[in-house]
Amino acid sequence: xxxxxHIKVAVDAVVFGYTGNELELLLIQQKYGSxxxxxxxxxxxxxxxxxxxxxVARELNExxxxxxxxxxxxxxxxxxxxxxxxxxxxxxxxALINPKNYVLKAATDASDAKWFSIKELPPLAYDHPxxxxxxxxxxxxxxxxxxxxxxxxxxxxxxxxxxKLYQTxxxxxxxxxxxxxxxxxxxxxxxxxxxxxxxxGRPAKLFKFNKRKYNELEEKGFHFExxxx
Amino acid sequence: xxxxxHIKVAVDAVVFGYTGNELELLLIQQKYGSxxxxxxxxxxxxxxxxxxxxxVARELNExxxxxxxxxxxxxxxxxxxxxxxxxxxxxxxxALINPKNYVLKAATDASDAKWFSIKELPPLAYDHPxxxxxxxxxxxxxxxxxxxxxxxxxxxxxxxxxxKLYQTxxxxxxxxxxxxxxxxxxxxxxxxxxxxxxxxGRPAKLFKFNKRKYNELEEKGFHFExxxx
DNA sequence: ATACAATGTGTGTGTTTTACACAAAAGTAA
DNA sequence: TTACTTTTGTGTAAAACACACACATTGTAT
Numbered sequence: 001x002x003x004x005x006h007i008k009v010a011v012d013a014v015v016f017g018y019t020g021n022e023l024e025l026l027l028i029q030q031k032y033g034s035x036x037x038x039x040x041x042x043x044x045x046x047x048x049x050x051x052x053x054x055x056v057a058r059e060l061n062e063x064x065x066x067x068x069x070x071x072x073x074x075x076x077x078x079x080x081x082x083x084x085x086x087x088x089x090x091x092x093x094x095a096l097i098n099p100k101n102y103v104l105k106a107a108t109d110a111s112d113a114k115w116f117s118i119k120e121l122p123p124l125a126y127d128h129p130x131x132x133x134x135x136x137x138x139x140x141x142x143x144x145x146x147x148x149x150x151x152x153x154x155x156x157x158x159x160x161x162x163x164k165l166y167q168t169x170x171x172x173x174x175x176x177x178x179x180x181x182x183x184x185x186x187x188x189x190x191x192x193x194x195x196x197x198x199x200x201g202r203p204a205k206l207f208k209f210n211k212r213k214y215n216e217l218e219e220k221g222f223h224f225e226x227x228x229x
Numbered sequence: 230x231x232x233x234x235h236i237k238v239a240v241d242a243v244v245f246g247y248t249g250n251e252l253e254l255l256l257i258q259q260k261y262g263s264x265x266x267x268x269x270x271x272x273x274x275x276x277x278x279x280x281x282x283x284x285v286a287r288e289l290n291e292x293x294x295x296x297x298x299x300x301x302x303x304x305x306x307x308x309x310x311x312x313x314x315x316x317x318x319x320x321x322x323x324a325l326i327n328p329k330n331y332v333l334k335a336a337t338d339a340s341d342a343k344w345f346s347i348k349e350l351p352p353l354a355y356d357h358p359x360x361x362x363x364x365x366x367x368x369x370x371x372x373x374x375x376x377x378x379x380x381x382x383x384x385x386x387x388x389x390x391x392x393k394l395y396q397t398x399x400x401x402x403x404x405x406x407x408x409x410x411x412x413x414x415x416x417x418x419x420x421x422x423x424x425x426x427x428x429x430g431r432p433a434k435l436f437k438f439n440k441r442k443y444n445e446l447e448e449k450g451f452h453f454e455x456x457x458x
Numbered sequence: 459a460t461a462c463a464a465t466g467t468g469t470g471t472g473t474t475t476t477a478c479a480c481a482a483a484a485g486t487a488a
Numbered sequence: 489t490t491a492c493t494t495t496t497g498t499g500t501a502a503a504a505c506a507c508a509c510a511c512a513t514t515g516t517a518t
Contacts, residue, residue: 404508404509407506407508411506426515427516429515429516429517430514430515430516431514431515431516432514432515457506458506458508
C-alpha cells in the first residue's frame, strides 16, 4: 500500500475512579520530553499488531497497573499541532474503575501514577484538558441512561453510596426518596442479606447490581433512564 | 520522534440524505483494488497537514461533490484486519445533507457516486457495513435530543415533511397531533407566510427552524427532547 | 356542486415526576 | 436507662407530561 503519510496513532485513557467523596482521575507524570513535569493521561503509541482497545488496555496496565473492566471509546483528537513532537492523532477512551481494587504502580522510569480529584487537577500536557472534558461530559450524560455507575462502586454497596456517587458526578443534590424509588423500580438492584454499619447511624442494607437481569430486560426493550429535578 | 509504527489513518463519511420518502446513503463505487465493484463510504487517507474534519470534508467533496454543513465524528474503527491492504484505522464521520442542494459528481476515474436507499444497500467494502450501522444508530438516537433533522430538509418545509422524516428515520409511525404539539412547544420553529401546495389536498404552511433561537434557549438550559409512543 | 386528499386543531385520561417530613435503627454520652 | 445524635427507610398529594383519539378546514379535480 503506497500512501505517503507520516501520522502516528496514539491511544489515551480518561480513567475515572470514585473514593466515596470525590470523583478522581488517574494521571501519570511526564518525566521526560517537552512536557516534562506536567501530568498526562495514561496512553501511548498503538502497536502495529494490536487493535485500539487492546492498545489502551495495555498502555494503561503498563503505566499504572490498572485493568478496567469498563472501557469505552470517547473521541479521536487530531488537530495538527496537538503534539509538538509531530503529527499524532489520539484515540481516546474512558475507563471506569474502583480504585480500591488496585494498588497503583510505583514510579517507573517513565512515569509516576496518581489519582487526582477532578476538582483539583494539575496542569495537563498537550490537549489532555480537552480530552478530560470530553470524558467528563460522556460520564455525566451516560450515567443517566446506562448503568455504568456501578463500575465505580464496590460490588455490594449501601444505597447512599450510589446516591452520593450520582451527586458527586453530576455535581448537584438529588432527592433521596425519589432517587431510591426510581432506581429500585428498574428491578436491576438486588438486596443482599448483608448490611453495612456506618461510623454512626442506622445500618444500611447492601445492594448489588444484577447485570444479568439488566441484560435480560434490555433485550426486551427496557431502558435504564434516570433523571432529576 | 522515533516511533516504529506502520499504521495509516483514513477518514470515512456516512452521509445521510432524505428525499421525502426514503432515508438514503451516499456511496461510491470502487473501480480498482481488492474490493472492486463493491460500494464504499466516501473517504480516504488523511493528509499530513490537515485535521480530521478537514480531511473528511475534502474527501467528500473530491469524491462526490457534496459539502455538508453538518458533520460529526462517529467512531474510530481500528480492527487489525479491517483493510486487506494493510493496517488502516478509520475515523468515521456522519454527515447530513439535503440531496436537492447538490448534483453528484459524475463518475471519475476513481469512483462513481450514488444515493442508495438505506433499505436496499448494495454489498459494501471492508467493514463499512459496521460503520453504516454506527451511523444509523447515532442518527436514530440523536434525532431525539438534537435538532438535526432540519439539516435533511429544505430550509422551509411543511410540517408533514418533518413528521415523515422522523417516521422514516425511526421506522415507526407517530401521532401527528402530539408530534406537532411537542415540536411547536419548543418554540424553535417559525411559521413563514408562505405555503406549500401538495399535489392534492389542503395547502400547508411552511415552517423554518430558527437556529439562533435554539442556541439562545440552549444557553439557558433548555433541552430539545422528543419522544414517541 | 361534489368528491377527494391532505392539513390543522383540543380534550380527557393515565402515567410520571416532583416536592416534601417523620419514624426506625443503631451508637454514644450522660 | 435514658436521651441525644446520626443515618437509613418509607408514602402521599399535586403538578406536569404523555398518550389516545376524531372532525372540521382548505384547497384541487371532475
